[in-house]
Amino acid sequence: MKRRAVRRPLTDAGLVAISLLDAWFQGSFDTRFNIACVALTSCALLLRRRAPLPAFVLTVPSVLTSSAVAGSLIAIYALAARTRSRPLLAACAAVFAACYILPWPAPKIGPILALSDVPDLAYGLGLAAAPALFGQLVQARRDLAARLGEITEVREHEQFLAAQSVLAKERAQLAREMHDVVSHQVSLIAVRAGALQVSTLDPDAKDAATTIRRLSVQTLDELRHMVSVLRTSGSPPTELTPQPTLAQLHTLVAGSGIEADLHVDLDGDLPPPVQRAIYRTVQEALTNARKHAPGSSTRVEVRHRDGTVRTTVTNTAPTRPALPLPSAHHGLIGLRQRAELLGGALESGPTPDRGYHLTLEIPIRPRR
Template sequence: MKWAALRRPLTDAGLVTVSLLDAWFQGSLGTGSDTACAAVASSALLLRRRAPLPVFILTVPSVLTSFALAAALIAMYSLAARTRSRSLLAVCAAVFAGCYMLPWPTPKIGPIVAISDVPDLAYGLGLAAAPALLGRLVQARRDLAARLSEITEVREHEQFLAAQSVLAKERAQLAREMHDVVSHQVSLIAVRAGALQVSTGDPDAKDAATTIRRLSVQTLDELRHMVSVLRASGSPPTELTPQPTLAQLHTLVAGCGIKADLHVDLDGDLPPPVQRAIYRTVQEALTNARKHAPGSTTRVDVRHRNGTVRTTVTNTAPTRPTLPLPSAHHGLIGLRQRAELLGGALESGPTPDHGYHLTLDIPIAPA
C-alpha cells in the first residue's frame, strides 16, 4: 500500500529530473530564455495526467529553442495514452516535427526552410511517432485489461446465476418428491391409525393408534411447511431419478389403503415422462380420496385413444367422517405443472353424486 501511494509522485519526480538532465546535457541551460523554457517544460510534467494537452503545449517552446526533447516526448506519450483522437495526435506530432526542424533564432538572411531540412523533418516525425505509438499501445492494453475484467465479472455473475438455477431446480425436485412420496406414505399411516382408533376395543391399542395418528398428522403438517419453503424458489418442476413407471401402478393401487379398481388399456409402451406423470396423478388422486373421502370406492382408468392418453380417477362420496389432515393443495398444482410440461391438461372437480373426479389428458406423438 505504501509503495502504491508513492509510485506516482516518485515517477513524476523522476521524469522531471530526466527532463532537466536532458536540457543540461544539451546545453539548454545557458541563456535565461532557454533555462526558463526548460524549467517550464520540466515542471509541467507534474500535470501530465490531469491536463496532457496543455502540458504538451508548454513543452513545445523547449523543442523550438533547443535540443532538449525529453519533456516534449514524455508529454506526447502522456497525451497518446489518454486521448482517443488520432487527428489530435497527428497535429501534435506535426507541431513537434516542425519545431524540431525550424532553426531558432530564425536567420535574417535567406529562407527559413530549405531542402536540406527535410531529413530533420522526417527525423522529428519519427521521434514524435515513437512515444505516440507507445502511448496508444498502453491505452489499448489498459482497455483490454478493463474489458477482460468486465468479462470476468460477467462470467462470475453467470456462474452464480447458473448455480442458483440448479439449486432452485433441486429444491423444486426435493419438494415434489417429499409431497409425492413421503406425504403419501405418512397420510396412509395416519388413515390406518385413525381407522384402528375407531374400530379397536383394546384400550392400549386405541392409545397407540391415537399416538400414531397424532404424530402422523404433525409430520404431515411439518412436511407441508417444508414443501412450501422449498417451492418458494419458483423453479419449474423437474424430475429426479429413479422415477416410477406404469409397471408399478398395480402395486400402488393395491396398497393405497382404500377400495380401488384399476383398468389399463394401452397400446405399447409410453415415454418415461408420460408414465411418471400418470403414476403421480394416480398417486395424488388416491391420497386425496383416502384423506377426504374415507369409506369411498375409487376407479382408475388409463386409456389410449386417438393419440391421447387419458387417465381418470373417480371416487364416490365418503361414507365415514373425514379426518382433519393438513393440506396445502400443492399436489394438484404440481400435477398441472407436469401436465403442461408434456403439452397436456388436468381437470378436477366434484361429481353429481358428491364424489370427485380427476382427469389427465396427455397427447402422444405417433411413433
Template structure:
C-alpha cells in the same frame, strides 16, 4: 515519485542540451520539465506547455514524455496525430525565425521525418500502454464473468435437484404419511383396546406433525433457487445501493417501495439487478444504466435499462446461464422476467413479482 523522477530527468536533459541561464529557451525548457507534473490530471495542458521547448531548444525529453502521457490517457487518435505533427513542426522550424528567405528548405526534410518519427514513436508507445491496460481490465472482467457463470450453473443444477426433491416429497412421501395418518385415525375410532387406541392416537398426531413439516420443507425447496444453504448471509434490498454504486459503470437507482418485502422477493430483486449490471458492463462498455424498483398494486416491478455502448465490446464466452437462472427464480416466486433490446440500441431487463410469494 515517478512524476518527480521524470521532472528530474527532463531537467538533466535541459542542463545537458541548453544549460541554465537567463535566456528564453532555458525558461521554456524548465517550464516544459515542470509541466510533466500535470501529465496524469491534464496531459493535453502539459503537452501544450512543453511544446515551446521543442521550438526554442534541443531539450526534447520533456516534450516526448508529454506526448507519451497524452497518448496513454486519451482515445482520440486525430488529436494524437495533430500533436505529433505539431511536435515535428516545432522540431524542424528555426528559432528565432529568419527575417529574410524561406523558413523551411528542402534540406530540412530529413529533420522533419526525424521529428515525425520521434513524435509517432512516443504516441504509439503511449497507445500500446493504454491497450495493455485495457486488456488487463478486460481479462479481469472475463475471469469474473466466468466465475459468475460457473456459480450460476451450479446454482441452476441445485435448483433443479431441489425442485425434483420437492416433487418427490410432495407426491410420494406426503401421500404415504397421509395414508398413515388416515389409517391411524380409523384404528383409533374402531378399536376398543385402550393401549391400541393410545398408540393409534400417538401415530396420528406424529403423522400430522410430520405432514406439516413436510409441507414447510416443500415450500422452502420450491422457493429456494439460490445459495446452497440458508444459513449464510443473504443479500437484501438494503444492500442495493452499495451494489449499484460499486457496479463499475455509471448507474442511477430509483427505489419506491410502500412496505417490507418477503426475503425471497428481496433476493430475487437483488440478483436480477446484479446480473443486469454485470451484463451491461460485459456487453455494453461505456454505457450508463438506470435501476428502478417500484411497488404498485401488490406487484413489485424491477427494471434495469442500459444505454447503447460507446466502445466495441470484447467477444466473451456466454452460455446465458444468468438469464436462465433469473427466469427460473422468477417462476418459482410466481413472477415474470422479460428482456430485450430498446429502440436506442440499449437493453432492458424487467422483473415482475407478487409481493407475497406462492
C-alpha cells in the same frame, strides 16, 4: 494505495530531473528565455496525468527554442496513454516535428524551410511517433486488462447462476418427491391409524393408534413446511431414478386404503415420462380422496385414444367426516406443471354428485 502514493511523487521527480538533464546537456541554459522555457517544460510534466494536452502544449516552446526534447516526448507519451483521439495524437506529433525543424529565431532573409530539411522532418516525426505508439500500447494493455477483469467477473457470475440453477432444480425435485412419495405414505399411515383408533376395543391398541395418528399428522405438517421452503426455487424439477411405471399402478391402487377400481386400456408401451406423470396423477388423486372424501369409492381409468392418453380419477361423495390432515395445496400445481412439460393438460373439479374428478390428457406424439 500507500505504494502508489509514494511512487507517484518519485516518478514525477525523476521525469523532471530527466527533462532538466536533457536541457543541460543540450546547452539550453545559455539565456534567460531558454531557462524559462525549460522551467515551463519541467513544471508542465507535473500536469501530465490530469491535463495531458495542456502539458504537451506547455512543452512546445522548449522544443522550438532549443534541442531539449525529452520533456515534450514525455508529455506526448502521457497524452497517448490517456487519449482515444488518434487524430489529436497525430496533430501533436506533427506539431512536435514542425517545432523540431523550425529555426529559432526565424531568419530575416531566405526561406524558413528548405528541401534539405525533409530528413530532419522525418526524424522529428519518428521521434514523436515512438512515445505516441508506446503510450497507445500501454493504453491498449490497460483496456485489455480491464476487459479480462470484466470477463472474469461475468464468468464467475455465470458459474454462480449455474450453481444456483442446479441447486434450485434439486430443491424443486426433492420437494416433488417428498410430496409425491413421503406425504402419500404418511397420510396412509394416518388414515389407517385413525380407522384403528375408532374400530379397536383394546385400550392399549387404541392408545397406540392415537399416538401413531398424532405423530403422522405432525409429520405431515412438518413435511408441508419443508416442501414450501424447497419450492421457493420455482424451477421445474428433473426426474430421479428409479421412477414408478404403469406396471406399479395395480399395487398403488390396491394399497391406497380406499375402495378403488382400476381400468387400463392401452395400446403398447408409453414413454417413461408419460408413465411417471400418470402414476403421480393417480397417486395424488387417491391421496386427496383418502384425505378429503373418507368412505368414498374411486374409479381410475387410463385409456389411449387417437394419440392421446387420458387418465381419469373420479371419487364419489364422502360418507364420513374428513380427518383434519394438513395440506400444502401444491399437489395439483405440481401435477399441472408436469402435464404442461409433456404438452398435456390437467383438469380437476367437483362432480354433480358431490364427488371429485381429476383428468390428465397427454399426447404421445408431437403436435403438428
